[in-house]
Amino acid sequence: MKEDQKIPNPVVRRLGLYYRCLNKLYDEGIEYVASKDIASRLGIKSSQIRKDLSYFGEFGKRGVGYNVENLIKKLETIIGVDKNWNVIIIGAGNIGSALVNYPGLKKEKFNIIGVFDADRSKVGKKIGKLTIQHISQLHEFAKKNIIEIAVIAVPENAAQMVTEELEKLGIKGIVNFAPVKLRTNIPVEEVDITLSFKTLAFKIGREGSR
Amino acid sequence: MKEDQKIPNPVVRRLGLYYRCLNKLYDEGIEYVASKDIASRLGIKSSQIRKDLSYFGEFGKRGVGYNVENLIKKLETIIGVDKNWNVIIIGAGNIGSALVNYPGLKKEKFNIIGVFDADRSKVGKKIGKLTIQHISQLHEFAKKNIIEIAVIAVPENAAQMVTEELEKLGIKGIVNFAPVKLRTNIPVEEVDITLSFKTLAFKIGREGSR
DNA sequence: TAGATTGTTAATCGATTAACAATC
DNA sequence: TAGATTGTTAATCGATTAACAATC
Structure with a gap:
């Protein structure tokens, strides 16, 4: 998917929300997380998270979920907060x-x-x-x-x-x-x-x- | 239209934008304004303004537009800024x-x-x-x-x-x-x-x- | 293998816009 | 009356969600 197609505005805003949530999970020492868990924390649907992420690539493992640390790094690059x-x-x-x-x-x-x-x-x-x-x-x-x-x-x-x-x-x-x-x-x-x-x-x- | 049906969130936000724009027009001494003019100031479509307002009633005069002072008062009541x-x-x-x-x-x-x-x-x-x-x-x-x-x-x-x-x-x-x-x-x-x-x-x- | 969860497609839902009859 | 602009309906566009095959 990773093209430079137009990303809907609501998606962009949610990326920041995911990033924040992942960081909290990381601080809690959680290594792997399912879209369902992120969703319940943010009060949205899990399919929305998966859809949003799919604009940028495939970051999860089926049956397992997302590696928290890895997804944080990916989001950092996507959002652009990997730099000052x-x-x-x-x-x-x-x-x-x-x-x-x-x-x-x-x-x-x-x-x-x-x-x-x-x-x-x-x-x-x-x-x-x-x-x-x-x-x-x-x-x-x-x-x-x-x-x-x-x-x-x-x-x-x-x-x-x-x-x-x-x-x-x-x-x-x-x-x-x-x-x-x-x-x-x-x-x-x-x-x-x-x-x-x-x-x-x-x-x-x-x-x-x- | 004026029922207590659910008003979409984007509409609510735009009401505030309209209110602000109308106040500017009032300060400029403008008495009547067409939805087209408000629209061009806010960078949106005129039909959106008319649709948004139609959730709450009929405030305009066909062929003429909206009385600025009157619409401000109406929006004040609708939004709730008629009180402290x-x-x-x-x-x-x-x-x-x-x-x-x-x-x-x-x-x-x-x-x-x-x-x-x-x-x-x-x-x-x-x-x-x-x-x-x-x-x-x-x-x-x-x-x-x-x-x-x-x-x-x-x-x-x-x-x-x-x-x-x-x-x-x-x-x-x-x-x-x-x-x-x-x-x-x-x-x-x-x-x-x-x-x-x-x-x-x-x-x-x-x-x-x- | 059985269970879980992804990535993606298709269906649904909601919001915006175009169009136009009504009317000032 | 002729021109302008509303209020509203219907068409379009876009975003969310459900569903499921793929696969870990």
Whole structure:
């Protein structure tokens, strides 16, 4: 199967879930696992796991299951977390600052190497080990460093402009926390916090009526 | 249409997107808008918007479009942001602290009324206007206040326990930032930041091969 | 060998889109 | 009236699941 056919988005997201689950199993000392067991942990169907994996190859042994350590390694390569990623953060507000110190990211090989903000009163201040730089220094910074991923954590009205700048600098992907749809050709992942609250509000409202 | 039939999840999420887009249009002083215009702003199909709205009623005028102000009000009621929501945050780490100060939430009527942490060394410290309380005080707090939504921003291994506690206290919904699937019957919205980075990494890796 | 579980196909389910009559 | 756009149905597309032969 292993071609570069289009992989459905839900599949991509689940790969990360499998990866996480496998790591937990590994920590528990489990050597072999059946799709059925992963499925029950994640609350999905075992056939879905097997189907998802089949996009990339055959990793299991019939009658036995999957070797946990081996499948972790395979998923690492497939997802791309077998390497380190250099990340910068644009916007040193609440969200931006939190991400700089967020241990989850470093653990997963996403290394934050720079923080930028347009507010000169923030420039020079430290967040963890990093010093906030003015956004105008980004261009220079990009010449000296390989930046692969940028996080957009700026106010809504600045997000599109920043995106265009990032695209020019050759950044490869964006994680967008601003509540706008970005117009760009590079891959974007949206993390829309207020939207999640709204979705939850809706669901709570419906709970009673069932 | 307006029954309490099941609304597909993607529809619910898009309602929030429509709401946001309509507010922008309102700020721009636009009175009437066609589904085609909303669609082009959001990068989706106009028939999808009309279909989504049709789950809840008829809000447009044929040949004319939708009255922006009116549709905003309707969506407010449908989504449930016509009222204020009381929110508490469990876990005063990076993410938890950032959310307390996050202006986006208050603006959307999600009012954070308490922050809790298990780490006694954090208790008593201030985040914005709120004082971090010890998690053991939660029970007491819940008696004196109506808490509707809880944010879980604790380490993975504490998340399930916290969830069960919250369920007992009668909390109505959870926004979960911990990287685990919570087993609970109350509605949960997942915000999985590291998963988004992984998904992005995968997409970047595929970009080249297309 | 008997039992278990994979990888894959085909069937099912659900969500998106096109099309168009209704109507402003 | 002529033009525009809705609300809704039916067609299409895509994703999930069941089923099972292959095989460890």
